[in-house]
Amino acid sequence: MADVEMKPIDEAKKPSDEETKKEDESKAPKPVSPAAEIKSNVALIERAVSSLEPRFTHRVLRTLTALRKKLDERVLREAIESVYTHPDSQTKKTLLAWVPAASAGEQSMDVDSTPASAPAQKHGQQEPVPEGEIYLRLLILHYLLATPNTHKQAMELAHETVQRMQSLNRRSMDPIAAKVWYAVERTYELGGQLADARPLFLSAQRTASLRHDDETQASLINRLLRSYINYNLYDQADKLVSKTSFPASAGNPQFARYHYYLGRIKAVQLNYTAAHTNLQQAIRRAPLAKTAPGFYQAVHKLSVVVDLLMGEIPERSLFRQPVLEKALSGYFEIVKAVRMGSLSQFQSTLSKHAAAFEADKTYTLIVRLRQNVIKTGIRRLSLSYARISLRDICVKLHLDSEEDAEYIVGKAIRDGVIEGRIVHEKGWMECGSQKSGYGPEVSEVFTRRIQYCLELHNQSVKAMRYPLNAHRKELAAAENAREREKELAKDIYEGGGDFEDDGPDIGEGF
Amino acid sequence: MAPPQLVSLHKELQHAFNARPCDLQKCGLLLAKLKIGLIEAGLLVPLGDASLEDLVIARDVLEIGAFWSIRSRDIPSFDRYFSQLQTFYNDYSTQLPPSPREYPIRGLYLIRLLTQNRIADFHTTLESLPLAADSLTANPYIQHPVNLERWLMEGSYSKVWNAREEAPVEEYKFFVDSLMGTIRNEIASCEEAAYESLPMKDAGTLLFFNNQSELLSFAQQRGWQVNLTAGTITFAKKGEEKLEIPKERLITANLAIARELEQIV
Structure with missing residues (x-):
């Protein structure tokens, strides 16, 4: 269960339309090399940090799964080289130390084909934001996880990354941090030590909820639940659920x-x-x-x-x-x-x-389900017979004895599965007529469905996004409309009408 | 290392517990002393690095305590011992040698949940057993409660009745009485729904009563009409439930819908 279940869901972060275009390399006129993609992603992250708009980071993270499959040491090296242009950047050295050495031949072959050196100059000698570093670390971690023999390294990197993340403590890093936690969990799980990671997750979860870091919190709650359920600790899992609230914005x-x-x-x-x-x-x-x-x-x-x-x-x-x-x-x-x-x-x-x-x-x-099978069996019998002996029930349902059949039918009658009576002296069951299916419960079902639709509507309204400041224009338009209406009202008033001018409430919705 | 006093007390407890007949009062006293000793040694809820032998001693004390509480019919105390044992069974399972008493105690706990009709807890506990699901039935201590639950749910009460003597451990029988009480009430409620009247003899067999007086007092308790001359029991006829339309609920639901619609339009 472990593998199939989690991995594919990551593909949930499937790219929206624009990204599919970018990814679909066979169709795109100029294929983008993975290294260049990483580079542009880092640029996007920077933009997200500078404009305080987490949307860009999310967009980067959506491509993660697709990108993960294309990673190899050459790509990673190249990407790091191009992101950290400063020759003796400390971060670059640490990052490169994690990437396994690539064969020299491959490297030299591809250096020229990188189309990404031009925009790099724009940033000059400035060090990229730490978010970019964590993102690169995440990529390396995923790469290390892909092969089992680098697992030990992955574990070290995971620990270091978590420490770095916690010491940096930047809110703009949260979406990436959530992803890092996922990678950390995978690391532990692949090593079969999922239980050991629990204290780490628990403390991180507390920190995240204190900082209102919704993405990380959501990710960590899932990590913990997964770990509990993996070890069949349903009690603990249930307690965790009741003690935490899952962030609605996840x-x-x-x-x-x-x-x-x-x-x-x-x-x-x-x-x-x-x-x-x-x-x-x-x-x-x-x-x-x-x-x-x-x-x-x-x-x-x-x-x-x-x-x-x-x-x-x-x-x-x-x-x-x-x-x-x-x-x-x-x-x-x-x-x-x-x-x-x-x-x-x-x-x-x-x-x-x-x-x-x-x-x-x-x-x-x-x-x-065993009991359900028996219940269904009895129900079928009660529908098809008006009267049936307990002996026959016993044979038809493969029960062990008539005595059992009597108890079982009795229970079925009490539980409301069938309508009927047992006539003990004669050893048979008489089946009563079915209840008519029209009563208050119909309206209940109906109400439930309506409520579901309404809930769906409300949720989708809440989920809509509006561009910033776009309502200004409409506000102005509404203002004009109000003016006009006022004039109109005045005209009517002067014309002898007796209405009150309440002021139209066009603007209320904004 | 555990203080020598603790070790000697433990020996004494083992001795008192294994003696036939078991000296319950003495065990109780020793257990109280031992628990204090364990707390002082930091072993009752093990913290840090305790040596293996100490942990085994602590587990042994708690296990004896669990059995002792069942023998002296102190169920809440059994619950406490069981939850303290959880740490040893779950968290130290890889380090400690398996205890022969582990599964009997787990099985006892399952039965205890059954007698209280806590079926949800029963299943949660069952799921958290460190056994593969299809090997559950291979373990005699666990198989017993699992079968009991299945029969109870199906309604095969006679099987439950017959299985009461097949308990794998002596202590299981302590729960039999309360379990039988639960079953009788179940059967009685089934009978009320399923029969109009029953001959007294048959009612007695169905409810597993050996003599008439027991049946009569039970019938009185449930409010059944007993016709001694004809020898039948007539069950109180429940009046046909009048179909009532929950007006108030319908109105509130409709109003809520109207309000929502208003918001949309």
């Missing part, structure tokens, strides 16, 4: 993960309705299926199980999606067994796919 990918973890915790605690809501959110906020198949599959696996536990049957079309078809095949068979209410089929499917479920960490949840 990005969609972080939210998707957070909801996924919440869904998992809630499902373990038998709170299936809440788990269902969280997983729905995770699915909606997750990136497209094609960009992050791992996360998409993981969420759907859990969501199918939770649906079943709630007594709902997932739609068949779900299992036909190309991304999910293969990954969910085991779950599809379970769904079939539950739908049929056949205990024997359920058991055989369960044992057949046990290893897969175990790997997905859904095994214990699926085992809980």
